[in-house]
Amino acid sequence: MTAPTTDAPTQEIASGVDNEIFSANQRKPIGSVGLLIAAMCIAYTAFHIGVMNLYPLETWTYRLLHVGGGLVIGFLLFSSLTFAESEGNPRTGRMLMLAPAAVLVGVAFVQVMLFWAGGTGVDQAASATATRWTFGVPLLIGTVWAMLVAWFMPDPRRGQLDLADIILAFAAVAVTAYIIFHAPLLRLRAGTGLAKEADMFAALIGVLLILELTRRMAGLALVIIAGIFILYSFVGPWLPGILYHRGYSLTRFFTYVFTDQGILGPTTAISSTYIILFVAFAAFLQASRVGEYFVNFAFAAAGDRRGGPAKVAVFGSGLMGMINGTSAGNVVATGSLTIPLMKKVGYKPQTAAAVEAAASSGGQILPPIMGAGAFIMSEITGIAYSDIVVAAIIPALLYFVSVYFNVDLMAQKFNMKGLPREELPQFRKLAKQVFLFIPILILIGALFMGYSVIRAGTLAMAAAAVVSWLTPYKMGVKEILFALEISTKMTLQLVAVCAAAGIIVGVIALTGLGTRFSSLLLGLAENNQMLALFFAMIVSIVLGMGMPTTAAYAVAASVIAPGLISMGIDTLTAHFFIFYFAVMSAITPPVALAAYAGAAIARSDPMKTSVESFKMGMAAFVVPFMFFSSPELLMQGEWLNIIHVVAGALLGVFLLSSAVQAWYFGHLNTVLRIVLAVAAVAMIDSGFLTDFIGIGTAVAVWAIQKRLVKPGAVARGAD
Structure with a gap:
């Protein structure tokens, strides 16, 4: 199914930002095959919405259909190779090469159908090797055979399905x-x-299929990490110290990991409910052009300010990233618009890409949706969703204010102008359509009125369709079906990575690695909480490199959180700390997926872009330590204390941004940059002494820059 069209002309600057994004290895099946795939995608999302709202299924069955359906559609839609600009033809003899794989998988498929037709399977009275030659061995050999052919002899036709993937x-x-x-x-x-x-x-075979689809959709990083954990399950008897365990047989390990302790556990529970629901919500916003309105609104509000497109990226990409679910995916969606415009007003290519990457990644920590992060945290910790959303408000504010400071200071430094007002949407016109924010408001209102997350998300999705009737882009049956179709395509990557993360979670649960790692963390930190948090930061970033946020947080929380909590750190603080660094791994060199996605659009050097994005988002590496030392930043405490701490934190991130950009109220030399950076770090502690140091330093540097005093006089005054 193709995107619905309308006769209404689109004059706004953000036209096209809601168009469907195709990855380099995604097929575009045509004709009746394309209609069949579209129907499968529509049925997949509709099935989930129906089960969540109308007809609940038994847990294992529902999650297995979620994972299995995702695998089927994923293999049909995503190739093992990147398609070339011009299509070629399959290699001669390829069909003959695939014949044995088709026969072997067919034999196993028929055996399973016979189980269902006859009502009896491999029950407890059956021999241990029952159906070895009619199910197990043929399915394993046939699957591996087809996988190898797909790797080494791929079908280069983008408009056709590959027999190997079928x-x-x-x-x-x-x-x-x-x-x-x-x-x-x-x-x-x-x-x-x-x-x-x-x-x-x-x-x-289920594990092999999950890892292969993850490789196709999210790259090798998560596959390698999952492979290391699987290997660890078998080599434990030969490892020293805390890594030692007695080892497991193939049967015990793989049957354990495909239960609700592993693949069917918390990560798939989240992807089969909250993630697919809110991706569907995002798809409805996309199909009704509401996402386009968000970006146009940001351009109308800030596009003509100095460095205007960068400021638009901060707000527009943050808002889109909140509902998108993946940092890199959001960079591709909105960056194709904002990055060229940033370059147009004077930003360097790597800086334009870095701003977009930092803003899109920040969307993952922006309430109320947080790219599904809030729902995952609620599921893992048992803390109410509403409490998590409230706690996330101030840290998200500090992060986006920090990125805003960075782009504004850079615009001042290089005297960058905004876009001409005549090239921008008219704010007065867009203000008349402010009702398009209603779906977000309904979502927030329903959640705080006590509705379940699923019911609130469904109401918001319906509201997105209803408000579209007040615009030229009314959602009828065709548009709703299109939204359901693209929802499945947007969900598939998260289905694969959550299932792959479930493998890692299962290994940790089976081997007890999480408990032993917690003991190691306690030993290294010697009960020093700040040192333990530093180690937790490093581990979260390393585990998150190359992984989507949901998988990175789920894995890091399983490994690190128990140790932090056992040291007396509050559960909410510990999980927020881990979550922030898992998110920021997307802009942390050397593997920064969001920055690399931006670099591809800006045509800049990926490593320079990742370093620049790290600088843009540096506040996110300080804020978690701030809310550890000042729980008020998580809305815990008296209002006067919260206001005091927020004011100090805002000053701290401004000083840090000034030090990063080498611009305060004018150019900063190296010494003054270091002075401001030290003052900013001092503001981590919310005490009155550190506040005095921060304010005093800010005033002193301002006075030096305005030539009201000389540096020597300030130094003597400090004595």
Whole structure:
């Protein structure tokens, strides 16, 4: 299905920002095949919305259909290669090469269908090796065979489905159908000595398919990390110290990891409910052009200010990133508009890309949606969603104010102008359409009125369709179906990475690695909480490099959070701390996915862009330490104390931004940059002494720059 069109002309600057984004390895099937894939995508999202609101399913069945359906559509839509500009033809003999894989997977598929038709499967009375040659071995060999052909002899036709990937899709159906049929038995025997060989084969092939789809959609980083954790499960008996464990058999490990302790656990629980719901909400906003309105509104409000496009990126990309769910994906969506405009008013290519990356990443910490982060945190910690959203307000404010300070100071430094007012949307005209913010307001209102997250998200989605009827882009049946279709395409990456993260979570639970790592953290920090937080920051960033936020946070929280909490750090503070650094891994060199996505659009050096984005978002590396030492930043405490701490924090991030940009009330030399940076770091502690140091330093540097005093006089005054 193609995007619906309208006769209404689009004159606004953000026209096209809501268009569907195609990745380099995404197919564009045409004709009846394209309609079939569109129908599958529509059915996938509609199924989830229906189950969540109307007809609840048993937990394992629902999550297995979520993962299995994502695998099927993912393999059909996303190739193992990046498509070239011009299509070629498949290699001669390729069909013949795939014939054995098709036969082997077909045999296993028929065996599973016979289970369902006959009503009996591999029950507890069956032998340990039952269906080895009619299910397990054929499915494993056929799946690996098809995977290898897809790697080394890919089909270069973008408009056609690849037979190898069709075979992998059938393998995914066979695995899903087997586990659903045997779920009542697997709840009892998975991960124990009672598990059957067939159970192991189904789980093993399921893991292989998840990792392959993750590689296609999110790159190798998460696949390598998951592979290391899987390897660790088997080499534990030969490892020293805290890494030692007794080891596990193939059957026990793989059947355990495909339960609600691993792949079907918390990460898939989130992706099958909150993530898919709010991605669908974002898709409805996209299909109704509300996202386009958000960006136009930002341009009308700030586009003519100095460095205007950069300020638009801060607000527009932050707002879009909040509902988008992935930092890099949001950079591609909004950066294609904002980055060229930033370059137009004088920003260097790497700076333009860095601003977009920092703003889009910040959307992941912006309430009320936080790119699904709030829902994941609520699921893991048991803390009410509303409490998490309230706690996130001030840290998000500090981050975006900091990025704003950076772009404004840079604009002052290089005397950058905004865009001409005649090139921008008319604010008066857009103000008349402020009702397009209603879906967001309904979402927030419903949540704070006590509605469930699912009900609130569904109401907001419906509101997005209703408000579109007051615009030229009315959502009818065709537009709603299009929204459901693109929702599935936007969700697939998160389905894959959450399932892959579930593998890691399962390994941690099975081996007890989280508890042992917590003991190591305690030992290294020697009960020094600040030192423990520093180690936690490093681990969160390293684990998050190359991984989407949801997976990065889920893995880091499993490894680090128990140790921090056992040291007496508040649960909410510990998880927020980990979450912020997992988010910021997207703009942290050397592997910064959001910065690299921006660099591709700006045609800048990826490493220079990642360094620049790190500087732009530097406040995010300070704010978590601030809310550790000052819980008031998480809305915990008296209002007067909260106001005092926020005022000090705002001064701190302004001083830090000035030091980074080498501009305060004029150019800063190296010495004054260091002085301001030290003062900014001092503001981490919210005490009156540090406030005095920060304010005194700010005034002293201002006086020096205005030539009211000389540096020597300030130094003597300090004595």
